[in-house]
Structures are given as C-alpha cells and as structure tokens.
Amino acid sequence: xxxxxxxxxxxxxxxxxxxxxxxxxxxxxxxxxxxxxxxxxxxxxxxxxxxxxxxxxxxxxxxxxxxxxxxxxxxxxxxxxxxxxxxxxxxxxxxxxxxxxxxxxxxxxxxxxxxxx
Amino acid sequence: xxxxxxxxxxxxxxxxxxxxxxxxxxxxxxxxxxxxxxxxxxxxxxxxxxxxxxxxxxxxxxxxxxxxxxxxxxxxxxxxxxxxxxxxxxxxxxxxxxxxxxxxxxxxxxxxxxxxx
Numbered sequence: 001x002x003x004x005x006x007x008x009x010x011x012x013x014x015x016x017x018x019x020x021x022x023x024x025x026x027x028x029x030x031x032x033x034x035x036x037x038x039x040x041x042x043x044x045x046x047x048x049x050x051x052x053x054x055x056x057x058x059x060x061x062x063x064x065x066x067x068x069x070x071x072x073x074x075x076x077x078x079x080x081x082x083x084x085x086x087x088x089x090x091x092x093x094x095x096x097x098x099x100x101x102x103x104x105x106x107x108x109x110x111x112x113x114x115x116x117x
Numbered sequence: 118x119x120x121x122x123x124x125x126x127x128x129x130x131x132x133x134x135x136x137x138x139x140x141x142x143x144x145x146x147x148x149x150x151x152x153x154x155x156x157x158x159x160x161x162x163x164x165x166x167x168x169x170x171x172x173x174x175x176x177x178x179x180x181x182x183x184x185x186x187x188x189x190x191x192x193x194x195x196x197x198x199x200x201x202x203x204x205x206x207x208x209x210x211x212x213x214x215x216x217x218x219x220x221x222x223x224x225x226x227x228x229x230x231x232x233x234x
C-alpha cells in the first residue's frame with residue numbers, strides 16, 4: 001500500500017505553512033475542511049484539473065497542514081488542527097478568519113470519486 | 118523622484134500577504150520591524166546580497182505588508198500595521214508570534230548605507 005509522508009509536528013515550519021496557505025485554491029480547501037471536517041478529495045468543488053488538485057493537496061500535506069488517509073481508492077483529507085494550534089497558536093484561526101471573505105469554494109458531494117492525493 | 122507603488126488597503130490580498138511572509142528572510146525583516154519600528158534598508162543584517170534584499174523588500178511592499186519611504190538616497194521601511202490589522206485581524210500577530218522561534222535576524226545599525234528598495 002502506498003505510504004504518504006507526513007512531517008512530524010516538530011518538523012513543521014512556519015514558512016512552509018504560510019507558503020502552502022498562500023494559494024487561493026489551497027485556502028479554499030482549508031476553509032471547507034475547517035467547516036466540514038475530514039472529506040474525500042473529490043468533495044472539493046474547485047476550478048482546476050484533478051492533477052492540479054492533487055498537487056495542491058500534496059503541498060498542504062507536505063507542509064504539515066493536512067493529514068491524508070487512504071481508504072480503498074479514496075484519499076480522505078483533514079486539517080492537522082492540533083499540530084497547527086500547538087506549533088503556531090492562533091495562526092490558522094487568523095488565516096481562516098481572513099479567508100472568510102474569499103471566494104466560495106462550496107463542496108460538491110455529488111461529484112464522482114477519484115481518489116487523488 | 119522615483120515613486121514606489123503601494124497597493125490600496127482594499128487591494129491587499131490574503132494570498133499575496135501569506136506568500137510575502139512565507140520566506141524566512143522576509144519573516145526576519147518583518148520581525149525586526151515589528152520590534153524596532155521604521156528602519157532604513159541597510160539596518161537588516163541578513164545573509165543575502167543587497168539586490169536580493171531589495172527583492173525581498175519589494176515583495177513585501179507590493180503585497181502591502183510594508184511601506185517604503187524615500188529620503189535622499191535612503192529607503193526607510195515600516196510595517197503597514199493599521200492596514201494589516203484592519204484587513205486581516207490577528208494575522209500579523211499570529212505570524213510574528215510563530216516567527217519568534219525562528220532564526221535571529223539581529224539588526225546591524227553600523228553597516229553602511231545602500232538605499233535599496
């Protein structure tokens with residue numbers, strides 16, 4: 001089974017987290033996850049190709065912002081909230097608050113499964 | 118006289134601010150400015166060439182994070198604290214708090230003037 005790398009909490013760096021959050025698509029993904037909890041990758045209704053969505057989720061995962069869990073052919077994504085809040089208190093809430101005025105990346109649970117990472 | 122562009126408060130975007138803050142050098146510059154207030158560009162003791170420092174300060178200026186004031190051959194930099202706090206409440210404090218564990222970019226007031234932007 002494919003093993004996805006997730007950085008240890010102590011190896012999560014502020015600059016990588018800020019970079020991961022500096023893209024509007026990735027901000028939208030995080031905003032949706034903050035509101036809904038864990039979701040499969042195909043839950044996100046974003047105006048990009050599946051391969052691009054995979055890239056964005058990989059960037060968030062490698063920065064330590066999200067955890068990706070494999071179940072069958074699906075990849076489920078969730079925010080590493082405890083790790084974020086421990087490493088950088090208040091940062092995620094401030095970013096999410098600021099992002100609330102951004103574009104509405106509404107979820108679309110009816111879209112077909114793809115299992116991207 | 119050279120006119121430097123600064124985005125209007127309403128044109129400051131979260132993604133641009135997060136990107137500008139996602140570099141360790143730029144984070145160091147902002148941390149120093151937060152502690153000391155307005156400083157000339159040559160105040161920052163960073164391990165990069167002057168041209169690279171200019172690039173970093175330009176990135177911060179164009180994102181709306183800092184204001185650059187020209188006086189003679191000097192460029193003075195200050196954080197646009199009111200604009201940041203109005204647009205993204207709590208964000209800068211959260212970033213600065215998280216950055217406090219980062220590398221020490223101590224100021225070096227004795228370094229020669231260069232007037233970079």
